[in-house]
Amino acid sequence: MRELKRINLTEEFLSEGRVRFEKSEYPFEEYSGADGLSYPISSKSDIELKISNVKKGQILLEGSFKITLLMPCDRCLKDVEVPIDLEFQKEFLDEEHQGSMDDKDEFYALEGSDLNVFDFIDQEILLNLPSKILCSDECKGICPICGTDRNLNECNCDSFVPDPRMAGIMDIFMANKEV
Ligand SMILES: [Zn+2]
Ligand SMILES: [Zn+2]
Numbered sequence: 582m583r584e585l586k587r588i589n590l591t592e593e594f595l596s597e598g599r600v601r602f603e604k605s606e607y608p609f610e611e612y613s614g615a616d617g618l619s620y621p622i623s624s625k626s627d628i629e630l631k632i633s634n635v636k637k638g639q640i641l642l643e644g645s646f647k648i649t650l651l652m653p654c655d656r657c658l659k660d661v662e663v664p665i666d667l668e669f670q671k672e673f674l675d676e677e678h679q680g681s682m683d684d685k686d687e688f689y690a691l692e693g694s695d696l697n698v699f700d701f702i703d704q705e706i707l708l709n710l711p712s713k714i715l716c717s718d719e720c721k722g723i724c725p726i727c728g729t730d731r732n733l734n735e736c737n738c739d740s741f742v743p744d745p746r747m748a749g750i751m752d753i754f755m756a757n758k759e760v
Contacts, residue, residue, distance in 0.1 A: 584608050586698040593632050593640050594675040594694060603630040605698055612650050615707055620650040623662055628702060638678035642671045646702055652714050656722030657730050661714055667705050 586605060593599050605628045611619040630644040646667045651660045673691055689704050721731035729736040 584699070587692070587695045588630075588632075588698060589695050590632060590640060590673075590675075590691070591694045593634050594638055595634075597634055597637060599634040601632045603632065603698075604628070605630070607646065607648065607699070607702065609699075612648070612703070612706060614710070620652050621660075622648060623651050624649045628698065630698070632696075635672065638675045640673050640675075642669070642673060642696070644669055646705070648706065650706075654716040654720055655714050656720045657716060657732055658723065659716050659730075661716045663711060663714060665706055665709050667702070667709060669705055 588603060593601055607622075607625050607628055609622065611621055613619050624647075626645075626647040628644065628646045630642065633641045633643070635641050644667075647664070648667075649662050649664045652663045653659065654661050671689070673696075675694060689701050716732075723730055724736050724738050726738040727736050729738075
């Protein structure tokens with residue numbers, strides 16, 4: 582069960598000009614991605630939050646958090662350090678001032694007047710994950726035929742020839758290989 586940290590923002594919604602600072606540790610060893618996989622954390626900062634009353638019923642949440650995840654290279658599966666620098670700024674309305682669901686943040690909504698800090702941070706990490714993870718732009722990946730890491734060793738397999746006449750034959754070959 583993941584630890585929760587909830588901050589109740591009722592006072593911040595109500596009191597004009599009120600500013601509140603919160604500092605929190607991110608207490609997990611791993612980040613659980615939306616894909617259901619967990620990635621080890623190699624370093625992280627504290628979560629810094631500043632919550633300001635904009636006007637009655639409206640707050641601005643600003644903050645920062647740095648985290649470095651170990652994620653597998655898309656081509657060779659070797660662990661790669663993926664630094665993620667979060668700088669966020671989000672406005673929230675209290676329940677009374679929230680109109681339809683359309684007005685709510687499409688990724689994160691408060692739970693009543695509570696900010697669930699780690700849920701919010703996890704969402705922000707998710708939004709900032711790189712779409713491609715490569716150990717290097719020149720990564721040669723793994724040979725699809727023998728599984729050799731081509732960065733370390735040359736293998737003797739015929740490298741794939743992108744000739745359309747060959748594609749069908751290669752498909753059959755690869756399908757048999759998997760059985
Ligand atoms: Zn790689
Ligand atoms: Zn090979």
